[in-house]
Amino acid sequence: MTTADTKQSSALRVEIQRILSAQKQPTITILSSLLAVQDSIHYLPDEAIKETARFTGETTNEVWSVASFYTNFRFTPPGEKTLDVCWGPSCHLLGAQNILESVHSALEITEESESPDGKVTLKYNTCLGACAQGPCIAIDHRVFGKQTPETANKIAKDLRGLKS
Amino acid sequence: MSTPFEELKTRALKRWDEFTSTEKAWIRIGGGTSGQASGADEVFNSFRSTVEKIGANANVSMVGAMGLMYMEPQVDVLMPDGVRVFYGNVHPDEAKEIVTQHVNDGKPLLDRAFAYSGGDGTTTGSLPSLDSLPTMSFQERIATRNFGETDPHDLLQYIARGGYEALNRALTEMTPEEIVEEVKASGLRGRGGAAFPAGVKWGFLAPSTAPIKYVLCNCEEGDPGAFNDKGIIENDPHTLIEGLIINGYATKSTHGYVFIRTGHNLPIEAARKAIQDAYDVGLLGKNILGSDFSFEMEVSLTGDSYVAGEETALMEAIEGKRATPRFKPPFPAAAGLWQKPTNINNVKTLAYVPEIVRNGSGWFKDIGTETTSGTAIVCLSGHITYPGMYEIPMGMTIRDVLEKIGGGVSEGERIKVLQAGGPLNGLLGEDAFDTMIDFDAMSEAGASIGSGGIIVGNESTNVVDLLRNLIAFNQFESCGKCFPCRLGNTHMLEILDRMCQNKAKPADLALIERVGISMKAGSLCGHGQLGFNPIASALKYFGDEIDACLAGELPAPGVFGDGTMILPTRTRP
Numbered sequence: 001m002t003t004a005d006t007k008q009s010s011a012l013r014v015e016i017q018r019i020l021s022a023q024k025q026p027t028i029t030i031l032s033s034l035l036a037v038q039d040s041i042h043y044l045p046d047e048a049i050k051e052t053a054r055f056t057g058e059t060t061n062e063v064w065s066v067a068s069f070y071t072n073f074r075f076t077p078p079g080e081k082t083l084d085v086c087w088g089p090s091c092h093l094l095g096a097q098n099i100l101e102s103v104h105s106a107l108e109i110t111e112e113s114e115s116p117d118g119k120v121t122l123k124y125n126t127c128l129g130a131c132a133q134g135p136c137i138a139i140d141h142r143v144f145g146k147q148t149p150e151t152a153n154k155i156a157k158d159l160r161g162l163k164s
Numbered sequence: 165m166s167t168p169f170e171e172l173k174t175r176a177l178k179r180w181d182e183f184t185s186t187e188k189a190w191i192r193i194g195g196g197t198s199g200q201a202s203g204a205d206e207v208f209n210s211f212r213s214t215v216e217k218i219g220a221n222a223n224v225s226m227v228g229a230m231g232l233m234y235m236e237p238q239v240d241v242l243m244p245d246g247v248r249v250f251y252g253n254v255h256p257d258e259a260k261e262i263v264t265q266h267v268n269d270g271k272p273l274l275d276r277a278f279a280y281s282g283g284d285g286t287t288t289g290s291l292p293s294l295d296s297l298p299t300m301s302f303q304e305r306i307a308t309r310n311f312g313e314t315d316p317h318d319l320l321q322y323i324a325r326g327g328y329e330a331l332n333r334a335l336t337e338m339t340p341e342e343i344v345e346e347v348k349a350s351g352l353r354g355r356g357g358a359a360f361p362a363g364v365k366w367g368f369l370a371p372s373t374a375p376i377k378y379v380l381c382n383c384e385e386g387d388p389g390a391f392n393d394k395g396i397i398e399n400d401p402h403t404l405i406e407g408l409i410i411n412g413y414a415t416k417s418t419h420g421y422v423f424i425r426t427g428h429n430l431p432i433e434a435a436r437k438a439i440q441d442a443y444d445v446g447l448l449g450k451n452i453l454g455s456d457f458s459f460e461m462e463v464s465l466t467g468d469s470y471v472a473g474e475e476t477a478l479m480e481a482i483e484g485k486r487a488t489p490r491f492k493p494p495f496p497a498a499a500g501l502w503q504k505p506t507n508i509n510n511v512k513t514l515a516y517v518p519e520i521v522r523n524g525s526g527w528f529k530d531i532g533t534e535t536t537s538g539t540a541i542v543c544l545s546g547h548i549t550y551p552g553m554y555e556i557p558m559g560m561t562i563r564d565v566l567e568k569i570g571g572g573v574s575e576g577e578r579i580k581v582l583q584a585g586g587p588l589n590g591l592l593g594e595d596a597f598d599t600m601i602d603f604d605a606m607s608e609a610g611a612s613i614g615s616g617g618i619i620v621g622n623e624s625t626n627v628v629d630l631l632r633n634l635i636a637f638n639q640f641e642s643c644g645k646c647f648p649c650r651l652g653n654t655h656m657l658e659i660l661d662r663m664c665q666n667k668a669k670p671a672d673l674a675l676i677e678r679v680g681i682s683m684k685a686g687s688l689c690g691h692g693q694l695g696f697n698p699i700a701s702a703l704k705y706f707g708d709e710i711d712a713c714l715a716g717e718l719p720a721p722g723v724f725g726d727g728t729m730i731l732p733t734r735t736r737p
Contacts, residue, residue, distance in 0.1 A: 025462050025463065026460070026462055027421075027462060027464060027482070029483060029484020029485075030484040030485070031465075031466070031467060031481060031484040031485070032464075032484060033484075034467070035426055035465055056484075065485075065486055066485060066486055068736070069467070069469065069487065069643075069736055070466070070467025070468050070469050070487075071467070071468040071469070071640075071732075071734060071736070072426055072467045072468040086388075087633075087731070088388025088389065088633075089389060089546075089583055089587065089619055089630060089633050089634055089637070090388055090389045090546050090617075090619045091388075092630070092633045093546045093547060093619065093620075093625060093630065094547070097723045097729060100723075100730045101723045101724075104730075111733055112732055112733070112734065124730075124731070126386065126468075126470070126637055127386060127388035127389070127390075128197070128201075129197045129198075129391050129394050129428055130197045130198045130200070130201035130391065131388065131389050131390075131391055131546075131551070131619070132198050132236075132391070132543070132544070132551035132552055132553070133201040133202050133236070133551075134546075136201055141427050141428075141429050142200065143197055143200055143201040144201055145201030146201075
């Protein structure tokens, strides 16, 4: 590890400690702590695991077991925007697979991952909660309904700053 | 001297008058996640800025979604004369026309509106009244009574419409035991899927004299196709908060948790604000409304995990651990959250409680069927003409819900398949459409009201492809604790993949049934025990299609022409 890395890591530790102590609700747990960190910095770096362990008085092993269980947690920085595409049965009947395929092509990827320019993270979501407006996608948790392969493709390209 | 509640009520009525009994018009835009997905935020902003810009005499509010989601974004205008006119599928650009003509000139855009309410209909031409629309007239709105009426972020509006009267009555006139008896007498059964009588469950916790006791409200609601739990919280959070406080009082509990999945920001924000507002006026905290009863409440978030909705896994998640189910016994009433006595209820169950306490158990018992009193809040989605969230009395048939309320599928087509009650429950074919919506009748038909979601498939639906989607969900969401569920779902998904790719053999049918039996026998919670349900019901209603698929006679589904499906690759370690 270079000196620059160490510095960066220690700044990150300070930031994570601040996030952990700023939790407002009375019940503080490993899960609430990890959710708070991911909410602020959008992923869980190694420092988050270690600081959460220290903060909650649990082992890093226990913190990892929680972090690896919930599928919303990620361990590398995401793209600038996160695009969720629903693949649940209701959206499935309304053509979600075609939307996924079209978004793959706009983002130049073939599975859940970041677009090559790092601008967009694609996630497959089991239900965005607006089934009556399906098929649904969401940008940073904001839901957009009644998608077609064309509209979703345009949204994905717009997020990358590309002309459709 | 007036009581704390009377003071609140006076303030609330004054606030309601500010919206409804003034010279000002009231423009209400339906919100919620579904509203947001349809563009309601843009419509709201457009109305607000238009009213400001042209100086119209109107209040503009984002209210809870009414449930007629096929009409979203939905806007209505209440004029000082008491007549309210409803507009559907409103575009932000229409704000100017509606505000100038309707609000300023007093001329509703009758050919643009879809219904009216209030008044005698003389000023609204041939518009139908809201109550006469089939999507409203078959409803019996109890838990959803405030949907589309009030701003979910305004505690006083909730109180103005009768809110917290039940809590006040409970605290001043009733003992905890009397409330438990009242809930028992109402016949209210748990709406989370298991349909256990709520009052009986409350009665398990009530006698414990432990110093700390918990009541938990389950809004994990990961079921695709269901949005009524989140709907209640985001559209009328106080009906749940009030229900949970009464639940706490009746069971002599000290703490309540509202458990919601991360990422669903509208219900999370609504619940947090409602709880804070309740604290601010003494409806939560020490000596609620001046009584001896003290009760604390907070929102607890879970990460993404469907199994976190199982009651013991839910307690693990609140404790901050992996959401895997516990072995029972001990049952939650004996040792639940942090090993303290605990009672868990679904959002819908609790949302009925204020109205049961306010109107009496007999009133509730008279609604619905002999064995299932009250209503069902159904969420219609998929290939249905009028998707939405509708609260109907128990006892309506599925066919009536689909055709009379939902408007069926497109002209000249027929409904082929339903997926009701979440991905662990069955598919239903046309033979089952005359089943009554009622816990027992549905369960006999091989399905469940469960989450309340009904996903509708038209004739183009490939049943095996739909099955694969459901099993893929169940496989993805297995928590991994019990191997029959973890491996069984994976095994079933492989077989369904083969079927969709025309690579399956007739012997696969026996294999998949054996896997299903093992899952049922060897899993700790419903996720594994019920995981074979979709396939069992598909065999019952669509056996011919499955045989044809095994014989390679059906075209492969999917976007690539080879029967493969795009699915997440991530699994739980």
